[in-house]
Amino acid sequence: MSVLIFIDQSEGHIKKASYEALSYGAKIAEMSGTAAEAVILGNSDSDLAALGQYGVSKIHQVRNDHLNHFDAQVYIQALEQVVSRTGADIIIFSNNVDGKAIAPGLSAQLKAGLVTGAVDLPDTSNGFVVKKTVFSGKAFAHVRINSAIKIITLNPNAYPVLEKEGRAEVVTEDIQLLPGKVTVKSVNKVKGEVPLTEADIVVSGGRGLKGPENWGIVEDLAKALGAATACSRPVADADWRPHHEHVGQTGIAIAPNLYIAIGISGAIQHLAGVNRSKVIVVINKDPEAPFFKAADYGIVGDAFEVVPKITEAVKKLKG
Amino acid sequence: MKILVCVSKTPDTTAKIAFTDNNTKFDTNGIQWIINPYDEWYALVKAIELKEADPSVVIHLVTVGTADADPVIRKALALGGDEAIRINADSQDSFYVASQIASVAKGGGYDLVFTGKETIDYNGASIGGMLSELLGFPYISMATKFEWTANKATITREIEGGEEVCEIESPFVISCQKGMAEQRIPNMRGIMAARTKPLKVVEPVALEPLTQIVGFELPPAKAGVKLIPADQPEELVRLLREEAKAF
Numbered sequence: 001m002s003v004l005i006f007i008d009q010s011e012g013h014i015k016k017a018s019y020e021a022l023s024y025g026a027k028i029a030e031m032s033g034t035a036a037e038a039v040i041l042g043n044s045d046s047d048l049a050a051l052g053q054y055g056v057s058k059i060h061q062v063r064n065d066h067l068n069h070f071d072a073q074v075y076i077q078a079l080e081q082v083v084s085r086t087g088a089d090i091i092i093f094s095n096n097v098d099g100k101a102i103a104p105g106l107s108a109q110l111k112a113g114l115v116t117g118a119v120d121l122p123d124t125s126n127g128f129v130v131k132k133t134v135f136s137g138k139a140f141a142h143v144r145i146n147s148a149i150k151i152i153t154l155n156p157n158a159y160p161v162l163e164k165e166g167r168a169e170v171v172t173e174d175i176q177l178l179p180g181k182v183t184v185k186s187v188n189k190v191k192g193e194v195p196l197t198e199a200d201i202v203v204s205g206g207r208g209l210k211g212p213e214n215w216g217i218v219e220d221l222a223k224a225l226g227a228a229t230a231c232s233r234p235v236a237d238a239d240w241r242p243h244h245e246h247v248g249q250t251g252i253a254i255a256p257n258l259y260i261a262i263g264i265s266g267a268i269q270h271l272a273g274v275n276r277s278k279v280i281v282v283i284n285k286d287p288e289a290p291f292f293k294a295a296d297y298g299i300v301g302d303a304f305e306v307v308p309k310i311t312e313a314v315k316k317l318k319g
Numbered sequence: 320m321k322i323l324v325c326v327s328k329t330p331d332t333t334a335k336i337a338f339t340d341n342n343t344k345f346d347t348n349g350i351q352w353i354i355n356p357y358d359e360w361y362a363l364v365k366a367i368e369l370k371e372a373d374p375s376v377v378i379h380l381v382t383v384g385t386a387d388a389d390p391v392i393r394k395a396l397a398l399g400g401d402e403a404i405r406i407n408a409d410s411q412d413s414f415y416v417a418s419q420i421a422s423v424a425k426g427g428g429y430d431l432v433f434t435g436k437e438t439i440d441y442n443g444a445s446i447g448g449m450l451s452e453l454l455g456f457p458y459i460s461m462a463t464k465f466e467w468t469a470n471k472a473t474i475t476r477e478i479e480g481g482e483e484v485c486e487i488e489s490p491f492v493i494s495c496q497k498g499m500a501e502q503r504i505p506n507m508r509g510i511m512a513a514r515t516k517p518l519k520v521v522e523p524v525a526l527e528p529l530t531q532i533v534g535f536e537l538p539p540a541k542a543g544v545k546l547i548p549a550d551q552p553e554e555l556v557r558l559l560r561e562e563a564k565a566f
Contacts, residue, residue, distance in 0.1 A: 010479050070478060072448065072458040097479050100437075101460040104448030108417060113529030116443050129533060136439050138336045142534040146527075181457045182485050185473070189481035201566055225566055243463075243497060244477075249332055249439060250356060250497055258565035268333050272439075275538070279565040281555070282544070292544045297558060301549025313553040317560060 003029040004088035005056065006079070007040040008098050010189070014046055016161065016198050017094035019054055021154050023162040025092040026055025027121060032090075038168070039082045041075055042067040052168035054161070060086065062173045071180035072101040079106055081175050083149070095153035096197060103153050112149035119158040119276075136249050136272035155276075156197045157255045196247065199228035201258045202277075204247060206232040206270075208263020208284060208303060212240035217307040218262060224314040230254070232264045248273035262303050266291020283307065320489070321377045322366045323429040324400065325420055325450075326358040327410070328384060328391040329440045338535040345440075345535070352387075354395050357435025360502040361495035365465055366433050367399035368500055372467075377401050381423055383408055383416045389518065396513035397505035403516065408523035413441075415528040417449035422524045424454060430489040431472075436461055436496040447494035457491045463498030 005025035007018045022038060029036035037058040038051060048059050062078050079102065083091065091106070093099035095117050107114035115130040119140065123129045127144045130152055134141045196202065203222040205215060215229075222229045229245060236246035247254050249269040259277035263284060264270060271294050274280070282295040285302050292298045299306050330336075331351040339346045354363070363380070370376040380395050380403040382388055392403045406419045424432060432454070437444035451458035463482065464475035474493065475484050505513075547555045559565045 008479065015479070070483075072451070072460065076452060097461055097477055100444045101448060101458065104413065104417075104443075104445035105452035105458060107414065107445070107529075108449040108452040111414075111529065114413065114443075114445060115530060116445060127533075131536075132442075134441050134535070135330075135336045136442060138538075139338075140536040140538065141441070141532050142536070144531045144533050145529065146531060147529045181491070182459065182487050185484045185486060187478070187481065187483040189478075195480050246497075258559065258563075272332070279559070279563045281559070292546075294541060295544040296541065296563065297555055298544045298546050299549050299552065299555060300546065306549055306552055309552040310556060313556040314566075316553075317556055 002035045002037055002086055002088045003090045003092065004083060004086055005036065005038045005092045006094075006099070006102070007038050007051070007059075008094055008096065009040060009042065009044050009046070012043065012045045014044070015094075017096055017156045019161040020156065020159050021092050021094045022051060022054035022056055024121070024154050024159040025090070027162070028090060028092070030055070031121070031124065037086055037088070039079065041078055048170045049167045052166040053163045055164065055166070056168050058169045058171060060171050060173050062175050064175060064177050066177045066179050069182070069184040070098065070101075071182045072105055074177055074180040075102050076105045076109060077177050078175055080109055082173060083110065085173065089149050091149070091151045093151070093153040095155045099153045103151050107151050110149050111147060112151045113145035113147040114151045115143045115145060116153040118152045118154050122152070133276065137253060137275045138272060155255065157200075157257070190244070194228045196228050196230055196245070196252050196254055199254070199256050201225045201227035201260075202230050202247070202254060202256045203227045203260045203262070204230035204232065204264060204274075205235065205241075205262045206264030207234050214304070215241070217304065217311070221260070221307055221311045221314070224311045224318070232270050261291055262307055264291060265289045266294060320369075320373070320375070320430045321379070321428055322369065322431045322433060323424055323427060324358070324363050324366050324378060324380050325432070325434040325446060326363065326380050326382050326392070326395050327355040327438045328352045328382070328388050329355040329438050332356065332439060336537070338537075342535045343533070352391055354391050355435050355438045357437060357439070357496060359395065359398070361497065361499040362433035362435050363395060363398060363400065364500035364503055365495060369467055370399065379404060379427065379429070381406070381420055383410045383419050383523075385409060392518060393513050394505065396516045396518070397509040398503055399509065401516065403518045405518060405520050406523050407520050411528035412530045413443040413445035414449060414530070415526055417446050417453060418526050419523050420446070421450055421453035423521065424450070432456065432490070432492040434492065434494045436494045447492050451492040454492065457487060459485070459487060459491060459493045462493050462495050465493070465499055
C-alpha cells in the first residue's frame, strides 16, 4: 500500500505540474496513512532528493537508454515494473500531454480504474470518489473507482504546491526494457516561455484586435504581469497567432488564477476552454458581448485605449 | 491497408449542460447529438484523405452505443468510410469502451487505429492509450500532422512544451487533434451512399467497468460582472490586486 507519483521531466527540468502532483499525492498518502513515493524515468540532473520537500519519502529513478525519447509503450513497461516493486495502489500523474499518453495504457495493463482531469482530493467517506471536469469544464463529475489499484491524473493549477522540510531517499531501479517502435526524428521545444496550461496569468486576444500587427498591446500587458499569451480560435485559424496559443474547446483548456480576455466575444466554445479560470476579466467595446456574463470584472471600451493604460497601471503598482 | 476509426456521439458543442435524477444523470432533453468533433474533423477525415490517396484503403468505423447512436454513425458514414460496427452497449467507462473496441479490433487485421484526442463530454482522453495496450500496439498521442509513405508514417505530435516529428511502422494507435485534417461537410452523394453502407451491430463482451459516475455538479454561478468605467483602468488593476488577489 502506497501512493506513487509520476514526475514528469523534460530534458532534466521538472515542471510545476509535477510539484502539484507530488503535493497532491503526498496529501492522499497522509489521509490514508501510507507512504508517498515518486518515480522518475530517464536521466535527470536535478537534485532529486530535494523533492522530499513536497512530501515524498522515496524516489525511484529508472535509468535506461530506451527512455531517452518519450514512447508511451516503453514508459508503461517501466512503470508497470516500478508499480509491481513498490506495491503502489494509488498512482498519480499530471493531466498533461505525457500523463494523458501513459496513464490510460497503464490503467489497461493493471486493470486499474482511471480518472483523468481530477480537480480535488478524493473523497473516501463512501468508497474512493474523485471529482473531475466533464463537458469541457461546463460541469464536474464525481467518479468512484472500484478497482484495487487506482490511477488519477491531476489537472494543472487545480491543487497548490505545498512545501515542507525533508529530503527523499533516491533509489536507482535497474529495469530491463524492450526498445520502442517509435523513431524520433526531431524535437522542437518552445524555449523560455511558460507553457499555457501552467501559467498563473494568461492574457488573451481575439478578433477585436483586428490584426496580428496589433498584438503589441497584448504582449506588453502580458510582460508587465509575467503572463503567458493566448488567443481565440478565429485568431489562430486566420494565422494571426500560432495554433499552440489557441484556448477553447478545440484548443487548450486552461485554469489560471487570472484570465484577461481582450476583444473576445466569448462564444460558448471559447468559454469551455477558460471557464475554470479563478478570475476572469473581459475587455470589449460591445456591452452585449456574451463573455461579460462569465466575467468577474469587465471594462466596456476600446481595447486600443484601455489596455495600454492597464499595462501602465500594473507597472506602476509593481514598481 | 485497413483503418479502424473510433467515433463517439457527444452533445453539440453549444449544448446546455444539465442533470436529472438528483444530479446523477445527464439531462438529454433537447440535446442535439453530433460526432465527437475530434473523432470527426481530425481522425475520420484524415483516414478519408488516406483513402482518397490510395483507393485500396478500407475504412471501418466503430462505436460503442445503443441504437440511438445510429443517426450519428450514418452521418459519419456520409463523410466517408466503408462500413461501421456498432457495439450494442451503453458506454460505462473508458476501460469498458476500450475493451469492447479492442475485442472487435483484435480479429479485424487493422493496420492503423485512429481516435480523437478526447471526447468533449467526458474528456477522458483515454480510449487511444488503453486500446494500444490492449492490442499491444505502440501509441502516438496528440498528433497534428500525418504523412503515409510505404508502410511508414511520419507524424508530428504535441509533446510537453513543444512538438516532435517521429516515424513509425504499422500497426499502431494514433490520437488526433487540430492540424491533422480540415473539417468537411457531407455532400448529397455521401449522404445517399451512407444509407446503404453496412452498419453491423455486435453484442458486447461481458465486462465490469472499473469506475462509475456517482454524481454530477455544475460549477457555482458567477456573482455577476463588476464593470469598471473605461477611463479608470487603474481601478481595475487595484481591484485585481487588492480584492481578487489575482496577481
